[in-house]
Amino acid sequence: MLKINDINVYYGNIHALKGVSLEINQGEIVTLIGANGAGKSTLLQSISGLLKPKSGEIIFENEHVAGKVAQSIVKRGISHVPEGRRVFANMSVEENLDLGAYLRKDKKGIKEDLENVYQLFPRLEERRKQLSGTLSGGEQQMLAMGRALMARPRLLLLDEPSMGLAPLLVKTIFRIIEEINQTGTTILLVEQNANMALSIADRAYVIETGKIVASGSAEELSQSDQIRAAYLGGH
Amino acid sequence: MTARTQLLKVENAGIRFGGLKAVSDVNLELKKGELVGLIGPNGAGKTTFFNLLTGVYVPTEGSISLDGERLNGLAPYRITKKGISRTFQNIRLFNELSVLDNVKVAYHSLAKHSIFSSILRLPSHFSGEKEMEQKAIEFLKIFKLEHVLHEKAKNLPYGQQRRLEIARALAANPKLLLLDEPAAGMNPQETEELMNLIALIREKFDLTILLIEHDMLLVMGVCERIYVLDHGQLIAEGTPEQIRSNPKVIEAYLGEEVS
Amino acid sequence: MELIQQLVNGISLGSIYALIALGYTMVYGIVKLINFAHGDVFMVGAFIGFYSITVLHVGFFPALLISMAVCAIFGVLIERIAYKPLRNATRIAALITAIGVSLFIEYGTIYVRGAQPEAYPSGLVPLKSIEILGVKISGQSILILGTSIVLMILLQFIVHKTKIGKAMRAVSHDMDAAKLMGINVNNTISATFAIGSALAGAAGVIFGMYYTKIEPLMGIIPGLKAFVAAVLGGIGIIPGAMTGGLVLGVIEALVSAAGYSLWRDGVAFIVLILILIFRPAGLFGKNVREKV
Amino acid sequence: GCNSSTSGSEEKGGTIKIGANLELSGGVASYGQSAKEGIELAIAEINKKGIDGKKLELVTVDNKSDAAEATSGALKLATQDKVAAMIGAATSTNTLAQVQIAQDNKIPLITPTATNATITFKDGKLNDFVFRTCFIDPFQGTVAANFATNDLKAKSAAVLIDSSSDYSKGLAASFKKAFKANGGKIVAEEAYVAKDTDFHATLTRIKAANPDYVFLPGFYEEVGLIVKQARELGLNVPFMGGDGWDSPKLVDIAGAASLQNTYITNHYSSGDSDKKVQDFVSAFKAKYDGKSPDAFAALGYDTVYFVADAIKRAGSSDPKKIQKALAETDGLELVSGKVKLDKNHDPIKAAVILEYVNGQQQYKTKVNP
Amino acid sequence: MNILRQAKFFWTSIVLAVVFAVVMQFLIAGGSINQFYVNTLFFIGINIILAVSLHLIIGITGQFSIGHAGFLAVGAYASAIMTMKLSMPFPVALVTGGVVAAIAGLIIGIPSLRLRGDYLAIATLGFGEIVRIVFLNLDYVGGASGMTVSHLTTWPWLIGCVIVTILVIVNFTNSTHGRACISIRENEIAADAMGINTTYYKVTAFALGAFFAGIAGALYAHNFYIIQPTNFGFLKSFDILIFVVLGGLGSMSGAIIAAILLTIISTYLQSYPEIRMVIYSLVLIVMMLYRPQGLMGTKEITSFFKVGKSAKGGIQHDSKNTVA
Numbered sequence A: 001m002l003k004i005n006d007i008n009v010y011y012g013n014i015h016a017l018k019g020v021s022l023e024i025n026q027g028e029i030v031t032l033i034g035a036n037g038a039g040k041s042t043l044l045q046s047i048s049g050l051l052k053p054k055s056g057e058i059i060f061e062n063e064h065v066a067g068k069v070a071q072s073i074v075k076r077g078i079s080h081v082p083e084g085r086r087v088f089a090n091m092s093v094e095e096n097l098d099l100g101a102y103l104r105k106d107k108k109g110i111k112e113d114l115e116n117v118y119q120l121f122p123r124l125e126e127r128r129k130q131l132s133g134t135l136s137g138g139e140q141q142m143l144a145m146g147r148a149l150m151a152r153p154r155l156l157l158l159d160e161p162s163m164g165l166a167p168l169l170v171k172t173i174f175r176i177i178e179e180i181n182q183t184g185t186t187i188l189l190v191e192q193n194a195n196m197a198l199s200i201a202d203r204a205y206v207i208e209t210g211k212i213v214a215s216g217s218a219e220e221l222s223q224s225d226q227i228r229a230a231y232l233g234g235h
Numbered sequence B: 001m002t003a004r005t006q007l008l009k010v011e012n013a014g015i016r017f018g019g020l021k022a023v024s025d026v027n028l029e030l031k032k033g034e035l036v037g038l039i040g041p042n043g044a045g046k047t048t049f050f051n052l053l054t055g056v057y058v059p060t061e062g063s064i065s066l067d068g069e070r071l072n073g074l075a076p077y078r079i080t081k082k083g084i085s086r087t088f089q090n091i092r093l094f095n096e097l098s099v100l101d102n103v104k105v106a107y108h109s110l111a112k113h114s115i116f117s118s119i120l121r122l123p124s125h126f127s128g129e130k131e132m133e134q135k136a137i138e139f140l141k142i143f144k145l146e147h148v149l150h151e152k153a154k155n156l157p158y159g160q161q162r163r164l165e166i167a168r169a170l171a172a173n174p175k176l177l178l179l180d181e182p183a184a185g186m187n188p189q190e191t192e193e194l195m196n197l198i199a200l201i202r203e204k205f206d207l208t209i210l211l212i213e214h215d216m217l218l219v220m221g222v223c224e225r226i227y228v229l230d231h232g233q234l235i236a237e238g239t240p241e242q243i244r245s246n247p248k249v250i251e252a253y254l255g256e257e258v259s
Numbered sequence C: 001m002e003l004i005q006q007l008v009n010g011i012s013l014g015s016i017y018a019l020i021a022l023g024y025t026m027v028y029g030i031v032k033l034i035n036f037a038h039g040d041v042f043m044v045g046a047f048i049g050f051y052s053i054t055v056l057h058v059g060f061f062p063a064l065l066i067s068m069a070v071c072a073i074f075g076v077l078i079e080r081i082a083y084k085p086l087r088n089a090t091r092i093a094a095l096i097t098a099i100g101v102s103l104f105i106e107y108g109t110i111y112v113r114g115a116q117p118e119a120y121p122s123g124l125v126p127l128k129s130i131e132i133l134g135v136k137i138s139g140q141s142i143l144i145l146g147t148s149i150v151l152m153i154l155l156q157f158i159v160h161k162t163k164i165g166k167a168m169r170a171v172s173h174d175m176d177a178a179k180l181m182g183i184n185v186n187n188t189i190s191a192t193f194a195i196g197s198a199l200a201g202a203a204g205v206i207f208g209m210y211y212t213k214i215e216p217l218m219g220i221i222p223g224l225k226a227f228v229a230a231v232l233g234g235i236g237i238i239p240g241a242m243t244g245g246l247v248l249g250v251i252e253a254l255v256s257a258a259g260y261s262l263w264r265d266g267v268a269f270i271v272l273i274l275i276l277i278f279r280p281a282g283l284f285g286k287n288v289r290e291k292v
Numbered sequence D: 001g002c003n004s005s006t007s008g009s010e011e012k013g014g015t016i017k018i019g020a021n022l023e024l025s026g027g028v029a030s031y032g033q034s035a036k037e038g039i040e041l042a043i044a045e046i047n048k049k050g051i052d053g054k055k056l057e058l059v060t061v062d063n064k065s066d067a068a069e070a071t072s073g074a075l076k077l078a079t080q081d082k083v084a085a086m087i088g089a090a091t092s093t094n095t096l097a098q099v100q101i102a103q104d105n106k107i108p109l110i111t112p113t114a115t116n117a118t119i120t121f122k123d124g125k126l127n128d129f130v131f132r133t134c135f136i137d138p139f140q141g142t143v144a145a146n147f148a149t150n151d152l153k154a155k156s157a158a159v160l161i162d163s164s165s166d167y168s169k170g171l172a173a174s175f176k177k178a179f180k181a182n183g184g185k186i187v188a189e190e191a192y193v194a195k196d197t198d199f200h201a202t203l204t205r206i207k208a209a210n211p212d213y214v215f216l217p218g219f220y221e222e223v224g225l226i227v228k229q230a231r232e233l234g235l236n237v238p239f240m241g242g243d244g245w246d247s248p249k250l251v252d253i254a255g256a257a258s259l260q261n262t263y264i265t266n267h268y269s270s271g272d273s274d275k276k277v278q279d280f281v282s283a284f285k286a287k288y289d290g291k292s293p294d295a296f297a298a299l300g301y302d303t304v305y306f307v308a309d310a311i312k313r314a315g316s317s318d319p320k321k322i323q324k325a326l327a328e329t330d331g332l333e334l335v336s337g338k339v340k341l342d343k344n345h346d347p348i349k350a351a352v353i354l355e356y357v358n359g360q361q362q363y364k365t366k367v368n369p
Numbered sequence E: 001m002n003i004l005r006q007a008k009f010f011w012t013s014i015v016l017a018v019v020f021a022v023v024m025q026f027l028i029a030g031g032s033i034n035q036f037y038v039n040t041l042f043f044i045g046i047n048i049i050l051a052v053s054l055h056l057i058i059g060i061t062g063q064f065s066i067g068h069a070g071f072l073a074v075g076a077y078a079s080a081i082m083t084m085k086l087s088m089p090f091p092v093a094l095v096t097g098g099v100v101a102a103i104a105g106l107i108i109g110i111p112s113l114r115l116r117g118d119y120l121a122i123a124t125l126g127f128g129e130i131v132r133i134v135f136l137n138l139d140y141v142g143g144a145s146g147m148t149v150s151h152l153t154t155w156p157w158l159i160g161c162v163i164v165t166i167l168v169i170v171n172f173t174n175s176t177h178g179r180a181c182i183s184i185r186e187n188e189i190a191a192d193a194m195g196i197n198t199t200y201y202k203v204t205a206f207a208l209g210a211f212f213a214g215i216a217g218a219l220y221a222h223n224f225y226i227i228q229p230t231n232f233g234f235l236k237s238f239d240i241l242i243f244v245v246l247g248g249l250g251s252m253s254g255a256i257i258a259a260i261l262l263t264i265i266s267t268y269l270q271s272y273p274e275i276r277m278v279i280y281s282l283v284l285i286v287m288m289l290y291r292p293q294g295l296m297g298t299k300e301i302t303s304f305f306k307v308g309k310s311a312k313g314g315i316q317h318d319s320k321n322t323v324a
């Protein structure tokens, strides 16, 4: 579904991604783990068009999308839930969700999807009119995910959805990620919480200072001693 | 628990923002040398509680005292001078300043030379600055930051920024250190290093620490006691074991069993 | 009676400030830029209206529309050329550029046509003034007040109820997140400038009709006053601009009425500072403290 | 002519450099620009024939309506360009900022329109190198007061001045003195500053004082607005002002109807049948696309002729000789009237009273000083 | 080590500056420099003081103040009153100008305690206008038509004031007090939490900045023969702001370089009156478009000579990513 070939991304002089390649198949949950500053967010931003890779290819459903503007990438079916949620704080929950469907014209479909999102996140329905800036962290995360789903994506990019959330919420969020995946949405999940991520993922990549250093099925990787030592805590 | 003297006493403290009671009726006590955790769901009011302790917000009710001295209504910088220092949930370093200067800023209240002597470059300026610099360098060695002394804070990797923030907070010479989610955004490996660091500074600086954290491994691993906040109110208090099995906490925060 | 007349005077003056402030506040609200060139777009609007009437011999309303259209394009050009490259720079850099653009428009105009004033033909909008109990209210000032109110409601509607308005608010809050929604950030910002500048253009023509005299530096003082009005009401807030404009106008009129006309602006600024000290985000602004 | 090597001015290829230091940008750019147009017209006319075979070369600097820039501009003209004479700024401040430069470098400075008394004469001392073309004597105010009392039968008057202008203040002071001496009463005194646009509040106040007559010694840009707004508010008493009103733009701004029942004192009338005036107006219109000259343009124009006359009489482009010739000017016919300088280097001119009828100036009377 | 190097650098620069001052004095007194250039030099000196003093408020302490001409006006008028009305000697007037302006700085420092960013900017702008309007209405100082002032500013006074201003502000900046101010700029909440009395330092920065602006006012008043309220409008404040931003916010040498460059450009353009302001505005726009961080960025000129130690300064607002 998505194929990345050897992309390089720079911030000024900083070489943030050094020849990264990866592949995601239809229907999978793929997780990308790595330390702080390894380049995970950078990779997601390159896919969703917020950053332009200097070289390399990004192929989504047989189309080259590297360097395209974010708007056209959303249109093609990729939604990105950015790090730190980034909900539109001074708008209501409902307005945020509306914006998720900004590019869509099918009123009926939008309405359906809104129902679906509310079904997935009943909490959001309760808070429909509340300004999203006043939601709790977990609720904002749900909103960010719901908002992304409103674009009816085929590929959903999630950047550290569990960050800063209470354990209870972390569990809820992961449960929902699995649910979303079961409805047929492919997911690329970036996580610090590698234990959790590996437990729901099909496959995983490990990124270190801008390079992919390991990949394999989630099971394999969670068994690997090296990975355990570096990312899963030495217990 | 040995009979340790009381350091911080919070009685019925609370604050409201408009109609919202962000924190209400919180009673909390810390003894010298303790390491205590503060947990609770997102938006429970934990950070707000820190803000009350440090004077960022003035409590609308209740009282807070450190070593028997009332802190209510004091400006944040005064509270810092009295001995409470903190880190922030979202890192707040002085980005354009070097690592060394970040720490020197925290030493500011110890500086004896006046603006006047600095402007005239009197000897007291040079001796004062020199002393600060030496102290800061010594200090940064403890935090393994001596190799980046002249790097701008914003250019440090995330983990080092967190460490620098803790170092800076300690440089202000607190009796009580407040850490707001120090492990946020760290992977389990980094979290473990952080736990070691906390243990180290506690020993070295004779500190009392109050810690907010969502990472249960860390909280349960290092804290002697834990307070649980929900909807601005304390719902539980106790040792890690007690908290882990407290049904209220499980319902509000932990979810079924944590491993 | 005199007092009531003075209040009427103040409201008339205030509605002109409000008219300019609406565009100011709208641009600020969305792109967080103090667009110092706004007053100069207002001036350009006044001249375009003037030339439309005297050279093209069109009526007042066609002139108004022509001016709004040209100013909209002009505003978009300014944004694309001078502000867009600075989107990721500091706000103060953008502010200096705005000052540069403002000077450029002023002195470009002087270079092209000289500094001498021009006068709008009289009797463009033949409105009778009405007199109630000795209080004279000119038909034109009622028209201006009405226009400002209608435009305020319209703007409020656009920003809060339409799709483009939602896009504008999203962009104002978080550009990258807006991009991820599929919003075309450049077009949205252009639309903002187009609307804001069209409003300035309209204000220019109406100003010309009301006061008759226009000149290349006419935008400086009303621009500054409108900015003050916008801040007074809470910058970025559309009804705030309206209220701020009226408050400012009434203060100025009352100070003059008390016989201190030379202190007029001084008092207005003192009131501004006092209001800001007690309501640091203006009359309508919410004082959102930085969350720690 | 006699061509002894001179200290101040260098004559290259038979030209004499004249400097102009004007407000071409900044707050009062419109004054400076008008003056410049008049100056350029006069220079072009004079250069058709030349002065004793020499041409005038104009060096213009912009002082940005700022005193500091005016000083620096004057220094440039005096020491870099080494001009034979400098035409000073349109407003008093920016002229005052040049006075010392003119004195120190011994180069005549002639301001077309700056009216502050201390420019030429200060603390009992004459600035011998400084001159002006406009007239500042309070004469106009007295004429207006007498006219108000005798012809308009006004018993009470309001005075509205431009407080940023010494000219306005001076006229108002002499008006008040004469009007009171005539037994009249001043019922309101109000002020504004140049570039204000809304006068409704002040006018409402004046209206409440119920005067028979309003004395308004200002410049046409504001005067036009004031008269218009006064009429809107139903303040229909006679308004009267000085030469600052004189511009065709006044009629455009105020509208002919509002200008009914208004009067000015002036040294000439652009609607005057005087040939000199008519020639100037038509030459100006021809050069500037049909634009009509205002008082700043007329005085700028006159200033050049004033200087040219002195150069001719001095028979030299030596600044010191020009200075001497300037001081001796007597009976020079200019657009703005016949000029004779008094001991303070201020011109003495006659005044005429004009009335606006249907937007046209109509000659009422002439008053000699 | 570092501190010692600083001390050495400090004394070297003082010696160099004094040598420059003395040489210039001989050249001026000997008449080898054209008066026009001397005047331009004076203008540059005054602008340097203004730029450096505003740099302390905006560049170092991060308080967005756009009413600096107000302090200039206060200094100019206060000193002019001393010499012209009270017949005091010039040095007294100079100090009075500074002190009175510093008091004004204390007053405007107070709103800065409650206001941030654009709101503070508009409040300071309002303050500048209020000052202007007060002088406009004071007949004692000539009201709108201004006050004539004798020419008393001489090269030794001017260069002396420039050197002292720069020294004081450099010394202040490179001390724990300067760091306290920078920490306020960088993150006020964290500065507070580190025990910095933010109120004290903000007001100090305003007062100190205003003091030097007042000195500049005294030099200004006694150099240009006349002062008038219109000379001190908000456009003047913008001019000073432009020096600071164009030089690079947070870089003092940048502010100085910008003040020198812009004064020269502006004076040079005097002879092209028709297009002067058009060119000037284009220069501004183009410079900002090509170097939005300013000429020097956040660096100081000294950092080009030192290796290894990164320079202090620079500004980074969280507002960085807002739309232009």
Ligand SMILES: Nc1ncnc2c1ncn2[C@@H]1O[C@H](COP(=O)(O)OP(=O)(O)OP(=O)(O)O)[C@@H](O)[C@H]1O
Pocket (backbone or CB within 6 Å): A011, A014, A016, A034, A035, A036, A037, A038, A039, A040, A041, A042, A043, A083, A192, B158, B185
């Ligand atoms: N805007 C930026 N400008 C300069 N460098 C940047 C920028 N954003 C990221 N970087 C650098 O690029 C590298 C990769 O950053 P990225 O944010 O992709 O890491 P990450 O893996 O997502 O880390 P985290 O777990 O902290 O989110 C880091 O070295 C970082 O410092």
Ligand SMILES: Nc1ncnc2c1ncn2[C@@H]1O[C@H](COP(=O)(O)OP(=O)(O)OP(=O)(O)O)[C@@H](O)[C@H]1O
Pocket (backbone or CB within 6 Å): A134, A135, A136, A137, A164, B017, B020, B022, B040, B041, B042, B043, B044, B045, B046, B047, B048, B049, B089, C289, C290, C291
């Ligand atoms: N300045 C403020 N104005 C209004 N409401 C506020 C303010 N600060 C905090 N709140 C509200 O108070 C509540 C408690 O917030 P707080 O940040 O203390 O939560 P927290 O327990 O730290 O959560 P998290 O774990 O997500 O950091 C929230 O509902 C928050 O929105």
Ligand SMILES: [Mg+2]
Pocket (backbone or CB within 6 Å): A040, A041, A042, A083, A159
């Ligand atoms: Mg990341």
Ligand SMILES: [Mg+2]
Pocket (backbone or CB within 6 Å): B046, B047, B048, B089
């Ligand atoms: Mg928190």
